[in-house]
Amino acid sequence: MGLPQIIIQFKTLAETMVSRSERGIVAVILKDNTSSFDTKTYTKESEIVKSHYTTTNLAFLSQVFQGNPSAVIVERIGTDGSIDTALERLKNKKWNWLTVPSVQSGETGTIADWIREQRSTYHKTFKAVLPDTAADSEGVVNFATDGIKVGTKTYTAAEYCPRIAGILAGLPLNRSATYYALPEVEAITESEDPDADIDAGKLILINDGTKIKIARAVNSLMTLTDRVGEDFKKIKIVESADMIRDDIRTTFEDEFIGKIENSYDNKVIFLAAVNKYLKDLADAGVLYDKFENKAEIDIDATANWLKQTRDISGWDEEKIKTANTGTNVFVKANIQIQDAMEDLKFTIYMS
Incomplete structure (x- = not known):
């Protein structure tokens, strides 16, 4: 050599x-009793067998694919299954962004802790989009907009995280997600103080009067050090x-x-x-x-x-x-x- x-x-x-x-890879943990498999990987939405998932979970996967990732890894657990089981399966796979659309409030902290551990201890470059999770980590995006109206459906922050994860996986490095427009969104529960939310490490949607778009593309990092400066909030x-x-x-x-x-x-x-x-x-x-x-x-x-x-x-x-x-x-x-x-x-x- x-x-x-x-x-x-x-x-x-x-x-x-x-x-x-x-062309990043999105990992999705789905709670679903429709099938018995543990893991499936798809490179395009047409590969998904619809009978393998509930209608709700099919919609979540469709949201991810809207962002044009290179692949989507699905880790299936039962509706009463443990998030830890899926995380254990994911730890030695290659992926960029994680989303868990049916995540419960008690589970977000577990996922955020796991992401921090994987990044700091094992030097993995995993990241996650989680709802209303002040993780204080460059590896966790704290998505904090509710009341997201798309057609006849109104999404919570958790339910819209797959769409955000797909966008972040599909964006090239020569552009930011800041002001990324979401044409399908008709209305949102608007932030009372967008600047304060962004300063608090929240990724939010804003309405500029003509369209709904992502505000400043920040993660949840708040604690800065000599080695991790202000730039790492982006x-x-x-x-x-x-x-x-x-x-x-x-x-x-x-x-x-x-x-x-x-x-x-x-x-x-x-x-x-x-x-x-x-x-x-x-x-x-x-x-x-x-x-x-x-x-x-x-x-x-x-x-x-x-x-x-x-x-x-x-x-x-x-x-x-x-x-x-x-x-x-x-x-x-x-x-x-x-x-x-x-x-x-x-x-x-x-x-």
Whole structure:
């Protein structure tokens, strides 16, 4: 294995990122006693056998497919079944967005906790759309609009979550869900203070007088840190970060782990490939092209690991950077993800 092969692989991932992001996978947990199967995967709505589901659940699946995801994974549990059973089946599958249209208020917290655990402990990039759930997580969208009138049906927030999940799975990275219009919606229970709701991490629908649309596309994150800043409140930013993380991790696992020795030269090869990938993402508009967007060996993390077994008090950065780190590769990156155009301040002066 040499550098060119990895560069080509990363280049393909960069060039296809926008199109890949447009075709996300939605996982749906349905409470349904009509059939006995556990799991079904569909790539288009016409594949669904109608006798397998209740009329209500068929409508939920149709909502998801309106957003044009690449696939829909259905995890079926009985009407009295446990959400935990479905989550256990989902944990080792590949998907992007989860929706549970018949979720009960006592179950939303369980799902939010599970999403947080999968993201923080197992580094999965799962996300969920949940009704009225202040999860304080970049991985959970807190959908908080009720009274959604579509034809003769009026949906609760929970019942409309499949539509939102389908939209988020089907949007490319070069656009935000902010102001995404919902032509089928005739009326909603309007927020009394949209700005306050958005600031509280709620995804809501608004009526601009001519159409119903998604307000600012935010997730439920509220608690910010040095590593998780204001940008991570935005669904588009988190989607981009998740895809970048998945691409780099998957390529490392497929092309490096167990296949080459952990020499300094091979670390440099990996970093060169990642940095070319980041440059290609900037060229594609995924990363901000006026920022350096660079990955490098993490000197601090390497030093902390070395300190566990030896005295490095007299070592300079170069010696730490080139040190033997066993099976560990300590790398960090500083990037800026390109946001969508959402806010305008336009002052007109009359002379």
